Amino acid sequence: LIIPSDNRLIENPPTLGKDGWPEWYKSSKIAKPGTIVSCKGIQDYLSIGLTVPLWSDVEVFQMGMDDVRGRSSDPAFQVDHFGGNMAEGCPITHGRDLEEAGFPKIVSPFLYKTAPGYSMLVLPIAYEPDERYQVLPAIVHTDFYHNINVVLRVTKETFVIKAGTPIYQLIPFKRSDTIDKVILGDAAMYETGRFRGLSYGGIRKFSMKGLYRKHQRDADANL
DSSP states (O other), X not given: OXXXXXXXXXXXXXXEGGGOOOHHHHHOSTTSTTSGGGOHHHHHHHHSSEEEEOSSOEEEEEETTTEEEEEESSTTSOEEEEOXXXXXXXXXXXXXXXXXXXXXXXXXXXXXXXXXXXXXXEEOOTTSOBTTEEEOOEEEOTTTOOBOOEEEEEOSSSEEEOTTOEEEEEEEEETTOOOOOOOOOXXXXXHHHHTSTTSSSHXXXXXXXXXXXXXXXXXXXXX
């Protein structure tokens, strides 16, 4: 369930990844067999969960000598701020023009509610990177906490993120489906496993039309 704070947002809502490829993917020629983007693993990644477009222009600007702030082009939507000291000692503070700067928080005008036991994995738009900023990944338990704000790691001092820009990807998952144990094999098993399934043959075999999906259907049928 997605609830907007302003009904204007209904005109450009979050979209399901499975309902269509991103515009850059559809307009390019890079998805032909044998290319990286033809890889079924990447296609499944692009197709999972929700993609949320930014709801207004957001200007990031320098504040004083060593900080940044953000502001929205629409007064109905807010941008807050985390001070730089709130990330002290964390490597995300490095590699920026202003390493003492804080982290603008673009307040989401949507509330997200999932079924009991389900959370949202929050990810940056990995295949549309922007050298000026990164959206920090997170997990939010949206069955009881419904806000998913956008926290920016700003690497450049001043810029504008335009309304409609895909800002993050949300993937719901069941919290109980976690990994409790890892079984580690040894090198003697490697050659046997290497020639099983679709692991052998490189990207061209991996991206062959129908082959990967057939194995997927067979595996799912055995659940």
